[in-house]
Amino acid sequence: MRRAVCPGSFDPVTNGHIDIIERASTLFDEVVVAVGINQSKARARLFTADERMGMLEEVCATFPNVSVAGFHGLLTDFCQAHGIHAIVKGLRAVSDFDYELQMAQMNSSLTEVETVFIPTSPTYSFLASSLVKEVAMFGGDVSGLVPDRVLTRLTERLAERRGEEDDA
Ligand code: ADP
Secondary structure: OOEEEEEEOOOOOOHHHHHHHHHHHHHOOEEEEEEEOOHHHHHHOOOOHHHHHHHHHHHHOOOOOEEEEEEOOOHHHHHHHOOOOEEEEEEOOHHHHHHHHHHHHHHHHHOOOEEEEEEOOHHHOOOOHHHHHHHHHOOOOOEOOEOHHHHHHHHHHHHHHHHHHHHO
């Protein structure tokens, strides 16, 4: 059984993530999308870990060999605990490469795990969750960059945040 993990923060999941997850699902028997749960970064996130996982579960429901899980701490510990020997990362640009190469080498030094890089589709090469949030926050149109149900939640959450700021 070839099992891989697609790790990330997915705050929120974008069409770029889904493209990588879908392509990974054709290369491996099983793919686990692992959502990083980092308490120290929790306040910086727009969505809670449960919300991020819930959105991923909905959008990945069409891929029968893809499941969603949360992980704390080291990704390599998660891999060991789940019998996973491959980490799949999407590469957008040269700027991703330096960091990802260092991370891949560190992870393989910690445990027996290979990192597989999938080049981003040109349609999504500019796409990052942080940028989607920023554009949406200033009223930009991000439909087409995230699934419809994510767009709805994003719009609602940003309106809630604006309401909280107005009250403060
Ligand atoms: P982001 O960088 O969007 O905040 P994450 O930390 O959730 O995303 O990223 C998880 C993984 O998804 C990383 O390997 C990242 O390179 C990949 N990824 C994110 N967006 C894209 C994209 N548009 N195309 C390809 N891979 C992507």
